[in-house]
Amino acid sequence: MKKIHQLKYICPNTRFNVTLAPYTTFKIGGKAWALCEVMNLKELKDLLIYLTQEQIPYFVLGKGSNVLVSDSGFKGVAIRLRGEFEKLDSKDGILTAGAGVNISYLLRYCIKNGLSGLEFLAGIPGTVGGAVFMNAGAFGGEVLDKVEKLMIVNPFGEVILKEKKELEFSYRRTRIDKGAVIVNVWFSMKLYNRKEIKKRISFYIKLKKQSQPINCLSAGCIFKNPKEDYAGALIEKAGLKGRRIGDAEVSELHANFIINKGNSSASDVMRLIKIIKDKIKDKDGIELEPEIQFIGFD
Numbered sequence: 001m002k003k004i005h006q007l008k009y010i011c012p013n014t015r016f017n018v019t020l021a022p023y024t025t026f027k028i029g030g031k032a033w034a035l036c037e038v039m040n041l042k043e044l045k046d047l048l049i050y051l052t053q054e055q056i057p058y059f060v061l062g063k064g065s066n067v068l069v070s071d072s073g074f075k076g077v078a079i080r081l082r083g084e085f086e087k088l089d090s091k092d093g094i095l096t097a098g099a100g101v102n103i104s105y106l107l108r109y110c111i112k113n114g115l116s117g118l119e120f121l122a123g124i125p126g127t128v129g130g131a132v133f134m135n136a137g138a139f140g141g142e143v144l145d146k147v148e149k150l151m152i153v154n155p156f157g158e159v160i161l162k163e164k165k166e167l168e169f170s171y172r173r174t175r176i177d178k179g180a181v182i183v184n185v186w187f188s189m190k191l192y193n194r195k196e197i198k199k200r201i202s203f204y205i206k207l208k209k210q211s212q213p214i215n216c217l218s219a220g221c222i223f224k225n226p227k228e229d230y231a232g233a234l235i236e237k238a239g240l241k242g243r244r245i246g247d248a249e250v251s252e253l254h255a256n257f258i259i260n261k262g263n264s265s266a267s268d269v270m271r272l273i274k275i276i277k278d279k280i281k282d283k284d285g286i287e288l289e290p291e292i293q294f295i296g297f298d
């Protein structure tokens with residue numbers, strides 16, 4: 001534990017034994033050894049070097065809107081990007097965003113500055129870093145289509161710039177080196193009419209409210225869509241809407257969402273995930289692949 005306690009000398013905003021549930025949209029999950037809120041690049045570099053040297057496990061926690069943290073928590077350090085990483089800037093249609101910026105703030109900035117291209121992200125409750133790592137998408141758009149360049153820091157504290165042509169990405173995943181942290185993102189945007197951008201964003205939010213339980217506790221879509229089908233449609237056809245284990249329930253509105261009705265544990269969610277996977281495998285012969293990231297389950 002001594003090694004962990006040194007962290008506050010590297011990152012002053014470190015707290016120990018922190019319950020992660022409040023930092024996730026599911027509001028589920030146990031404690032991490034520490035939660036480090038890094039404010040600038042130097043702090044992040046020093047932190048990664050230390051964690052790598054001392055072989056302390058870590059992961060980046062954005063808004064926690066696509067993760068399920070285990071009931072026993074995470075034996076390691078959760079890193080949040082704050083301060084310098086929550087800034088936005090733009091010039092000549094290139095929008096530069098820190099990875100800790102909230103998507104909702106990003107979209108408000110886009111409206112204010114007449115920058116079009118990312119409206120499809122409306123209603124996604126994540127950060128820029130999380131959206132890039134997950135290659136978040138909706139309404140036919142995907143984040144990586146708009147990314148020009150990324151700045152990442154690898155586990156040895158080295159800063160690396162990745163141009164678009166070097167980026168490997170696919171449906172709901174961007175490949176970056178293991179343990180690397182996305183810190184800055186350059187988006188290629190179109191200059192456009194502010195009112196129109198606002199209108200599109202409001203339209204997407206309206207559609208999202210109609211089709212997804214966005215006011216409930218969830219982690220978004222649990223499964224990736226299999227080729228040529230929708231996970232939600234398969235789960236609905238299998239009659240699993242409303243299926244409940246403890247306080248975890250398959251949403252009545254969108255069957256690819258599991259909702260925490262109040263006091264769900266991660267193990268309730270895991271049991272429900274298994275029921276869904278087994279049923280779809282039996283019925284349709286399809287192996288559903290989770291979209292959500294599992295933290296602390298190994």
Ligand SMILES: Cc1cc2nc3c(=O)[nH]c(=O)nc-3n(C[C@H](O)[C@H](O)[C@H](O)COP(=O)(O)OP(=O)(O)OC[C@H]3O[C@@H](n4cnc5c(N)ncnc54)[C@H](O)[C@@H]3O)c2cc1C
Nearest residue numbers: 060062063064065066126127129130131136137138182220
């Ligand atoms: C109501 C609701 C609706 C949603 N709708 C959509 C939707 O329409 N489309 C969609 O694609 N998703 C959707 N999601 C899922 C989720 O919001 C997105 O995947 C979002 O982009 C995740 O961002 P986050 O900051 O919350 O990431 P987190 O959940 O905190 O993290 C997700 C993964 O990204 C990694 N990560 C986060 N930041 C970084 C970083 N800076 N560097 C390296 N790795 C990082 C984490 O370690 C983790 O593995 C929805 C979720 C909810 C709750």
